[in-house]
Amino acid sequence: MEKNLHLETLCIQAGYTPGNGEPRQIPIIQSTTFKYATSEDMGKLFDLEASGYFYSRLQNPTCDAVAAKIAALEGGTAAMLTGSGQAANFFAMFNIASCGDHIVASSAIYGGSYNLLSVTMKRMGIDVTFVNPDCTEEELQAAFRPNTKLLFGETIANPALTVLDIEKFARVAHANGVPLFVDNTFATPVNCRPIEWGADIVTHSTTKYMDGHASAVGGCIVDSGKFDWTKYPDKFPGLCTPDDSYHGVTYTERFGIEGAFITKCTVQLMRDLGSIQSPQSAFILNLGLESLPFRMKQHCANAQKIAEFLQGNEKVAWVKYCGLKGDKYYDLAQKYMPNGSCGVISFGLQGGRSAAETFMKHLKLGSIETHVADSRTCCLHPASSTHRQMTDEELDAAGVGADLIRLSCGLEDAGDLIADLQQAIAQV
Numbered sequence: 496m497e498k499n500l501h502l503e504t505l506c507i508q509a510g511y512t513p514g515n516g517e518p519r520q521i522p523i524i525q526s527t528t529f530k531y532a533t534s535e536d537m538g539k540l541f542d543l544e545a546s547g548y549f550y551s552r553l554q555n556p557t558c559d560a561v562a563a564k565i566a567a568l569e570g571g572t573a574a575m576l577t578g579s580g581q582a583a584n585f586f587a588m589f590n591i592a593s594c595g596d597h598i599v600a601s602s603a604i605y606g607g608s609y610n611l612l613s614v615t616m617k618r619m620g621i622d623v624t625f626v627n628p629d630c631t632e633e634e635l636q637a638a639f640r641p642n643t644k645l646l647f648g649e650t651i652a653n654p655a656l657t658v659l660d661i662e663k664f665a666r667v668a669h670a671n672g673v674p675l676f677v678d679n680t681f682a683t684p685v686n687c688r689p690i691e692w693g694a695d696i697v698t699h700s701t702t703k704y705m706d707g708h709a710s711a712v713g714g715c716i717v718d719s720g721k722f723d724w725t726k727y728p729d730k731f732p733g734l735c736t737p738d739d740s741y742h743g744v745t746y747t748e749r750f751g752i753e754g755a756f757i758t759k760c761t762v763q764l765m766r767d768l769g770s771i772q773s774p775q776s777a778f779i780l781n782l783g784l785e786s787l788p789f790r791m792k793q794h795c796a797n798a799q800k801i802a803e804f805l806q807g808n809e810k811v812a813w814v815k816y817c818g819l820k821g822d823k824y825y826d827l828a829q830k831y832m833p834n835g836s837c838g839v840i841s842f843g844l845q846g847g848r849s850a851a852e853t854f855m856k857h858l859k860l861g862s863i864e865t866h867v868a869d870s871r872t873c874c875l876h877p878a879s880s881t882h883r884q885m886t887d888e889e890l891d892a893a894g895v896g897a898d899l900i901r902l903s904c905g906l907e908d909a910g911d912l913i914a915d916l917q918q919a920i921a922q923v
């Protein structure tokens with residue numbers, strides 16, 4: 496694909512270029528397996544000497560085409576799809592962190608990622624230190640240890656809605672000889688391309704805006720191809736020393752720094768753990784990607800209007816949205832996402848928990864869901880649903896106060912949505 500194409504063009508055309516007489520739309524290759532003339536032909540694939548398909552747990556042409564599109568959107572050199580966003584973050588981190596290693600992560604991240612790090616990866620012997628993303632570089636530096644393998648954060652945190660100072664995080668990661676991983680789910684490459692600000696690995700829950708229609712769960716890992724693993728062979732032996740399970744292939748030698756990370760992640764972790772995205776889901780994801788720039792514009796415009804409406808309503812105690820002047824993250828959002836951030840807002844009503852419950856009951860267009868970031872407006876009151884086992888004190892400590900309402904602004908008409916919010920607030 497030509498360089499310098501605009502994102503709108505890449506969303507439509509990148510990743511798949513049909514030959515003469517081939518389908519215009521990405522075909523769904525609904526096949527577990529692929530045929531070869533000789534065992535020798537197939538043997539070369541197993542030795543990673545030739546590239547090609549043999550079993551869809553490792554690679555499938557539909558999934559690869561969609562991954563290549565996302566790599567182009569993020570400005571990366573290689574990408575792979577996974578069965579979910581959780582699998583993307585786990586595979587990406589586990590690709591370079593093993594038992595005895597350490598990870599530094601922002602404390603303002605998705606609850607699933609927080610649990611993955613603090614519970615499940617801890618059980619695997621991988622230790623984590625959480626840092627407040629608004630800390631100084633010195634405080635961030637203090638979290639690093641000799642065995643730290645990566646730094647992790649979210650462009651816009653779900654649900655805290657903090658904005659990550661990507662350049663600050665990248666500087667400290669690189670000063671310690673480790674890559675910065677950024678989960679870019681909420682911003683999408685339409686609004687922010689973390690690689691341009693120094694991120695090395697970008698992950699996504701494609702379940703959210705990329706799919707955008709609440710149709711298919713999925714994830715993606717993108718490699719910037721910029722982090723030079725070979726400068727730190729002792730830190731990243733899995734990439735820089737021979738892999739016995741592939742007759743001694745050294746990933747950085749065979750695939751270069753632009754291909755080593757994704758190749759290793761595919762042929763080791765997908766091979767052994769098998770969290771693939773189905774070709775059907777990848778096809779649905781690709782339909783979402785085609786309209787992503789247009790949908791993000793509408794999500795952001797709706798969120799901006801709704802945030803401003805809420806801010807002006809006397810029954811609303813507070814509103815968090817980085818597009819609002821005066822929001823704690825307004826300046827960072829202007830720097831990293833000048834064209835818009837995302838469609839998710841959080842707010843609290845005067846009257847706290849019970850006011851939130853009353854409000855939620857009376858919404859007509861907005862539906863109650865744990866989901867965010869799809870075409871339909873949806874709303875969640877964590878204290879009475881996802882977080883209901885927690886006390887008010889525990890909720891405050893987690894940054895999810897008893898009054899917090901998370902609103903994911905969909906693609907409906909902003910006026911209709913505001914009228915719905917207005918009548919529900921009037922019931923409080």
Ligand SMILES: *Cc1c(COP(=O)(O)O)cnc(C)c1O
Nearest residue numbers: 579580581605653680700702713
């Ligand atoms: C939803 C989400 C995930 C997890 O993705 P799934 O597709 O639900 O597994 C990870 N990170 C962020 C920021 C998310 O919003």
